[in-house]
Amino acid sequence: MEVITNTQDNVTTAQLIGRLDTPASQEISGDFESLIKLADGTVILDCSQLEYISSSGLRLFLSLRKAAASKGGKVIVKAINNDIRSVFMMTGFLNLFEIQN
Amino acid sequence: MSTNRHLDPHCEAILQEYKENLPRLKTVEAQVLDSLKRTLSDIGLLVAAIESRIKSYDSLAGKLELKGHKYQSLADLTDIIGLRIITFYVDDVDKVASAVERLFTIDWENSIDKRKIHETDSFGYLSLHYICSIPDFPYRFEIQMRTLLQHAWANMNHDTGYKSGVEIPKRYMRNMSRLAGMLELVDDEFSKIRNELTDYRRRVQALVRSGNLDEVPIDGDSFRSYLELNPFDQLNKRIAAINQAEIQDVSLMPYLAVFRGLGLNTLGDIVSMIKNYSEGAYQIACYQIGLTDLDIISSSIGPQDLCIAFILKNGGGKAGIKYMFDLLNGVSESNATMADFLMEQSKDLPFMNTDN
Structure with a gap:
């Protein structure tokens, strides 16, 4: 699982590549912590190369959403x-x- | 800071006192402004604006040239620091006044309620002016409180030359009075509408609490009150038990549009939907997450699956499900894909093959 992040003008795009299962969620939790720090702007999770998401992956998405809301x-x-x-x-x-296509 | 005006020596002394104390005046102005903003925020009173200013050197010199004999020192002037609180509603002027009274010492002798000076047959400037003071500061300050419409009238009246000293034509005076009367009526109407809305909300909350839901139309207020009863909790817990999932609480307000879109009119209709379609919703959830190891759901799963069961059972088909997702997520062709997915699953669901 790989996360490629790029920030420009308060918009951060994180490209998620691979399968976001439980071990991968632990592996990229640091990347999401970095995204949470940028959650006062716009964070785009580019899932065009994300093949699968588990409950652990949903939890990561949810923690980012909560941070952005606050x-x-x-x-x-x-x-x-x-x-x-x-x-x-x-x-x-x-x-x-x-959700954008 | 210079003036060509001819001022008495004691007026020059007042101007000198002003110059020497200007930094302190600015500090107190900021403190008073901050204190007012915090207090209004604490009591949840939303106002249109809070303004403040310190009288300029030139303005003070002009005032002293005209009325210098009235003042012995800077402390005799009551409006060196001036603040203005502009409210949306006429009722709120008194609420603001009450907050100001709690914060500062009011010089009642010099404060004036211009709302009360008009005769029964005259209309004009309406504003509440308090002259205030705080401990350990020798100068008083003025706080004006009025509504947005009173403020608009006062500004227009001022702008058209009221203070120029030139005699104002009677026709102009009469027209401004007519406008003042009309704005007073409009202010009262706005307040009346707000009070009626507040009464409506209270009535709805009482009906929801008493369980008379058939009488309550679905709208933003009633639905919000209804959600406080956690009507979907039982279904959500039943669905969560399928995979021992944790439930993430989220706002269910987006479902207001869905329930109305599905033709439900009263909260009683939602109660009937929960009663009649919870089993179908549960079967949908079993079919979906029961075949996965997903152990997290949001609290919107209950209303979502209820609405899907309702649509499927009432022949809404793919178009009905897409419509629901369009209302929730915005119009998108991907919602049609979700609808196809659900239509395919629905063939195997037991509740679709029963009469009830």
Whole structure:
């Protein structure tokens, strides 16, 4: 699992590459801590190369959303595949994020 | 800071006192302003504006040239520091006044309620002026309190030459009085609307608390009050038990649009939906997360699956489900993909094959 982050003008794009299962969630928790520090701006989670998300991955997304809500920022989830979209729907997470295609 | 005005020596002394104390005046102005802002925020009173100013050197010199004989020292002037609180509602002027009374010592002899000086048949400047002081500071300051509309009238009146000393044509005076009367009526109407809304909210809350939900139309206020009863908790807990999942509490207010979009009119209709479609919602959840190891759900899963069960059972089909997701997530073709996914699953759900 790899996270490539790029910040420009208060907009941070984090490209998530691979499978976000439980071990991968632990592996990239530091990357999400860094994103939380930037959550007063806009954070775009580019999921175009994210193949899978587990509950642990959802928790990471949720912690970022909470931080953004408290800091007045915004999280955009971009380009999720249909399997991940189904996971968001089945867990009631679909309307918690701004999802862009 | 210079003037070509011809001032008496005691007026020059007052100007000198002003110059020497200007930094202190500025400090107190900032303290008073901050204290007012904090207090109004603490009591939850939203106002249109809070302004402050220190009388300029030239303005003070002008005043002393005209009325210098009235003042022996700077402390005799009551408006060297001036603040103005502009409220949205006429009722709020008295609330602000009460807060000001708690914060500062009021010089009642010199304070004036211009709202009370008009005869029954005259209309004009309406504002409440308090002359205030604080301990260990020798100068008084003025706080004006009025509504946004009173402020607009006062500014327009001032702008059109009221203080120029030139006699104002009677027709102009009459027109300004007519406007003052009209704005007074508008201010009262705004207050009346707010009070009626407050009464409505109280009535709705009482009906929700008493359980008379069939009588309560679904709107933003009633739905918010209803959510305080945690109506979806039982269903959410049942769904969470499928995978021993934790429930993340989120706002369910987005479902207001969905319930209304599905044609539900009263909170009683939502109660009926929970009663009649909870089993269907549970079956949907079992079919979905029961086949995964997902152990986190949001509290919106209950209302979401209820609405899906309601739509499926009432023949809303793919279009109905897409409509629901469009209302929740914004219009998108990906919502059609979700609807397809759910339509495919629904064939196997037991509740779809029963009469109830």
